[in-house]
Amino acid sequence: xxxxxxxxxxxxxxxxxxxxxxxxxxxxxxxxxxxxxxxxxxxxxxxxxxxxxxxxxxxxxxxxxxxxxxxxxxxxxxxxxxxxxxxxxxxxxxxxxxxxxxxxxxxxxxxxxxxxxxxxxxxxxxxxxxxxxxxxxxxxxxxxxxxxxxxxxxxxxxxxxxxxxxxxxxxxxxxxxxxxxxxxxxxxxxxxxxxxxxxxxxxxxxxxxxxxxxxxxxxxxxxxxxxxxxxxxxxxxxxxxxxxxxxxxxxxxxxxxxxxxxxxxxxxxxxxxxxxxxxxxxxxxxxxxxxxxxxxxxxxxxxxxxxxxxxxxxxxxxxxxxxxxxxxxxxxxxxxxxxxxxxxxxxxxxxxxxxxxxxxxxxxxxxxxxxxxxxxxxxxxxxxxxxxxxxxxxxxxxxxxxxxxxxxxxxxxxxxxxxxxxxxxxxxxxxxxxxxxxxxxxxxxxxxxxxxxxxxxxxxxxxxxxxxxxxxxxxxxxxxxxxxxxxxxxxxxxxx
Numbered sequence: 001x002x003x004x005x006x007x008x009x010x011x012x013x014x015x016x017x018x019x020x021x022x023x024x025x026x027x028x029x030x031x032x033x034x035x036x037x038x039x040x041x042x043x044x045x046x047x048x049x050x051x052x053x054x055x056x057x058x059x060x061x062x063x064x065x066x067x068x069x070x071x072x073x074x075x076x077x078x079x080x081x082x083x084x085x086x087x088x089x090x091x092x093x094x095x096x097x098x099x100x101x102x103x104x105x106x107x108x109x110x111x112x113x114x115x116x117x118x119x120x121x122x123x124x125x126x127x128x129x130x131x132x133x134x135x136x137x138x139x140x141x142x143x144x145x146x147x148x149x150x151x152x153x154x155x156x157x158x159x160x161x162x163x164x165x166x167x168x169x170x171x172x173x174x175x176x177x178x179x180x181x182x183x184x185x186x187x188x189x190x191x192x193x194x195x196x197x198x199x200x201x202x203x204x205x206x207x208x209x210x211x212x213x214x215x216x217x218x219x220x221x222x223x224x225x226x227x228x229x230x231x232x233x234x235x236x237x238x239x240x241x242x243x244x245x246x247x248x249x250x251x252x253x254x255x256x257x258x259x260x261x262x263x264x265x266x267x268x269x270x271x272x273x274x275x276x277x278x279x280x281x282x283x284x285x286x287x288x289x290x291x292x293x294x295x296x297x298x299x300x301x302x303x304x305x306x307x308x309x310x311x312x313x314x315x316x317x318x319x320x321x322x323x324x325x326x327x328x329x330x331x332x333x334x335x336x337x338x339x340x341x342x343x344x345x346x347x348x349x350x351x352x353x354x355x356x357x358x359x360x361x362x363x364x365x366x367x368x369x370x371x372x373x374x375x376x377x378x379x380x381x382x383x384x385x386x387x388x389x390x391x392x393x394x395x396x397x398x399x400x401x402x403x404x405x406x407x408x409x410x411x412x413x414x415x416x417x418x419x420x421x422x423x424x425x426x427x428x429x430x431x432x433x434x435x436x437x438x439x440x441x442x443x444x445x446x447x448x449x450x451x452x453x454x455x456x457x458x459x460x461x462x463x464x465x466x467x468x469x470x471x472x473x474x475x476x477x478x479x480x481x482x483x484x485x486x487x488x489x490x491x492x493x494x495x496x
Contacts, residue, residue, distance in 0.1 A: 106155055106264060114257035116148035121207060121252045140228040142235075142244050144170050148251060150260070161263045163294055165243035167235075172247050175263065177254040179270035180297035180433040181288070183399065184279030186389055187311040188303040189414040191217060192446045194274045196426055200438045204255045204271045219273045221249050222284045222291075245291045270435060280380050280389060282373040282398035289402045296408050297433045298399070303414040304486040305390025305471070306463045309334070310455050312386050318449070325452055331459040333384040338466065341387070344379045346372070347466075356458055362466045369397050387466065393473035400477060411478055413485055417443060464488040 122139050150173050152159060161176040182190050194217050197203050208216040219225075229248065235241045250256065254271045262269035278284050279300055288295070303311075313333065317325040335354070341347040345367070351359045367375070372394055380388050396411070403409040410432045416425040422443035430438065468488065475482040 102155070103264065106152065106158070107261060109150070109152075110257060110260045110264075113148055113150040113260075117251040117256055120148060121211070136228040137232050140232040140248075142167055142240075144168075147247075150174065150256075159260070159263045160266075161259075163246065165239070165246060167240045167243050167247075172243055174247055174250045175254070175256050175259040176292075176294045177250050177256070177259055177271045178273045178292070178295060180272045180299065181278070181295060182272065182274040182276070182299045182301070183284075183409075184276040184300050184395070185302055185308065185392065186276040186280075187308045187315065188276065188301040189417055189445075190274055190276045190301055192417065192444075193299070193301060193429070195446050196440060196443060197272065197429070197435075199440055200430070200435055202268045202270060202435055202438075204258050204269055206253050206271065206273065207255065208253065210255075218275045218277075219253050220275050220277065221253060221273070222287055223275070223277050223281055226287065242290045245287075249291060268434075268436060270433065272433070279392075279395045279399065282377055282395075285398045285402040296403070298403055298409045299429065299432070300396070300399075300409065300411045301414050301417075302392050302411060302474075305387075305392065305467045306460060306486070306488075308390050309386035309463060310451075311449075312389065314449060314451050327453050327456045327459065330386075331456050333386060334459055334462060337384045337387045338462075340382065340384075341379065344375055346375050346379065353462075358458060358462050359465065362469070364469055373397060387463070390467060391470050393470045393477060396474070396477055405478060413482075415485075 120139075144167075147170075151171075152162070152173065156162065156173075163174050163176050165172050182193060184190070198205060206217070206219055208219060225248075226245075229241075229245055233241055235244070253273070259269055259271060278288075310330065313323070313330045316323045323329065338347055338351075338353045342349050342351070342353075345365060348363065348365050351362060353359075376388065376391070376394050396405075399405075399409055405411060410429070412425060412429075415421075423440070426440060426443070427437065430436070467486075471486060472483075475485070
């Protein structure tokens with residue numbers, strides 16, 4: 001019997017893996033059928049919220065923020081939103097609207113189309129779906145025989161928000177989703193804005209939000225999911241490629257069922273993509289405009305770059321054991337990044353950032369926009385990257401070329417969501433994206449963390465000197481109201 005022990009262990013292991021895969025497939029499938037249960041959804045949400053959650057570190061000098069209580073309240077609000085949505089998600093026809101026989105037939109077609117798109121959703125970023133066996137090539141390549149199809153036929157005039165394009169001789173019809181995109185910036189308050197917008201009754205979340213138990217908000221189509229499309233692109237015609245990209249983007253990331261049914265009955269229903277990494281990639285602006293030409297409303301939320309850099313570092317200390325939680329470690333990371341930018345030509349080599357040195361001023365090198373964008377694209381993904389992500393003037397160059405500021409791209413200061421300006425700023429966002437008035441009262445900050453230490457004064461001064469010329473350029477792009485918006489106090493001003 002001893003000789004068979006290893007074989008028995010292998011068989012038991014394979015059986016366990018098979019059971020786990022079957023369990024995942026069954027759970028994922030329930031969400032898209034009428035027999036889904038709230039009990040299962042609630043259990044899944046609780047399990048995923050508690051899994052892999054980093055322990056928060058709090059300052060011994062200050063009372064700890066009750067982060068768990070904040071998360072529970074947020075989870076309750078999101079559950080209410082989810083419950084309202086699930087009441088209409090592939091529900092029986094009669095439960096949705098007062099419908100005619102003709103409209104019921106269209107709704108049946110929408111349901112069939114939705115079921116098809118759900119089966120094709122890839123299992124990315126924590127999403128448990130049925131498409132786990134499909135390879136990246138299968139997901140990216142065009143196959144008209146297996147592709148999902150929505151064809152309203154002679155009833156197309158009943159819809160006001162459909163987009164039509166062609167892949168070869170095949171006509172593609174999809175709902176116009178998203179209606180707007182939040183492109184950045186990371187640690188600028190985009191998750192809070194996501195929650196504020198999710199409270200609006202005319203907003204539908206992304207499929208990531210459903211499939212991850214309300215944990216995943218970001219789509220990442222134009223950065224992470226774009227590569228397979230380009231890698232397996234077999235089209236000679238550029239328009240065919242972007243039509244397939246639009247179809248993939250819409251069907252795998254948005255609630256096409258609710259959007260189509262709302263459009264059919266003349267109801268306002270919008271969806272949006274919130275991926276703050278988009279602003280960091282200069283080439284995404286053009287790809288986005290080519291893929292979703294109907295989407296002409298974007299939002300960027302910018303935070304004081306000095307505070308943003310320190311916030312990201314503190315987030316890393318709570319997520320990565322390799323990052324030491326000390327002000328000296330942050331200072332070291334800042335100086336290492338500045339020297340890395342020197343090596344790549346984004347900072348002049350004449351400045352000395354070693355030790356405790358702080359130059360009198362830091363003047364950016366003379367580069368053309370194309371040169372600056374090329375270098376930034378190369379160095380941005382490389383760690384450390386606390387400084388680069390606050391260089392907003394560089395990041396907005398490509399976006400301003402494709403989308404007019406502020407008509408198409410609304411740029412907000414994250415401070416506007418504090419100090420009593422929350423409602424005014426929120427209503428400004430609603431007007432920009434075309435959502436009706438919503439009387440929202442609470443504007444809680446999401447992902448609010450306590451810091452266990454303060455930034456060194458020398459680090460703060462170094463960062464302020466680096467960002468001053470870039471902030472001045474930003475005001476040149478965005479307008480006079482941005483001049484001195486993040487006013488830095490110089491040492492000489494303290495005695496005045």
